[in-house]
Amino acid sequence: MLDLRRPSGLAVIFLLFCHAPQAQAQACVVHTQGEHVDVKVCQQNRNIPESLFKSGFCQPELKGQKVDVTYVDQxxxxxxxxxxxxxxxxxxxxxxxxxxxxASDARFLKPFCETRSQGEWTLP
Structure with missing residues (x-):
């Protein structure tokens, strides 16, 4: 699905991390497709005001990429x-x-999560 060995894949992940938070008591599934890139993430809100969520926090603008966003409860x-x-x-x-x-993309995402995002990497 995602080839993180290619710089374009890493750039998409980085942009999704930095520019696409979501709303309180809501989540959004962001599916991005482009040349050599196919990324799917879901962002579950913890403390972002709903108005910010609805005004575009789940709307990454990725040039040359097709972005599909679906809002869900979780x-x-x-x-x-x-x-x-x-x-x-x-x-x-x-x-x-x-x-x-x-799943092998975790080798890139886990360190980014724990250092840059100050989060905790967990397995479902």
Missing amino acids: CPSGAFGICSNAHVDGMPYRQDIHYYGV
């Missing part, structure tokens, strides 16, 4: 890893990010 099962209590850069907000697709 993230679906089937994730290979979860970054719990992840910090949103430059903001006082926290979220849980669920990752779907290729």
Whole structure:
């Protein structure tokens, strides 16, 4: 699904982390597709005001990528890893990010979760 050996895949993951938090008591599934990239994450809100969620926090703008966002009450099962209590850069907000697709991608996502996002990597 996602080939993180290619820089474009890593760039998509980084942008999703930094620019797509979600709303209180809500979640969003973000599916991004482009050349050599197919990423699916779900962001479960912890403390982001609903108005910020609805105004675009779950709407990453990724040039050259097709982005499909679905709002749900909670993230679906089937994730290979979860970054719990992840910090949103430059903001006082926290979220849980669920990752779907290729489980071996955890070798990149776990260190990013624990260092950059100050979160805790958990297995579902």
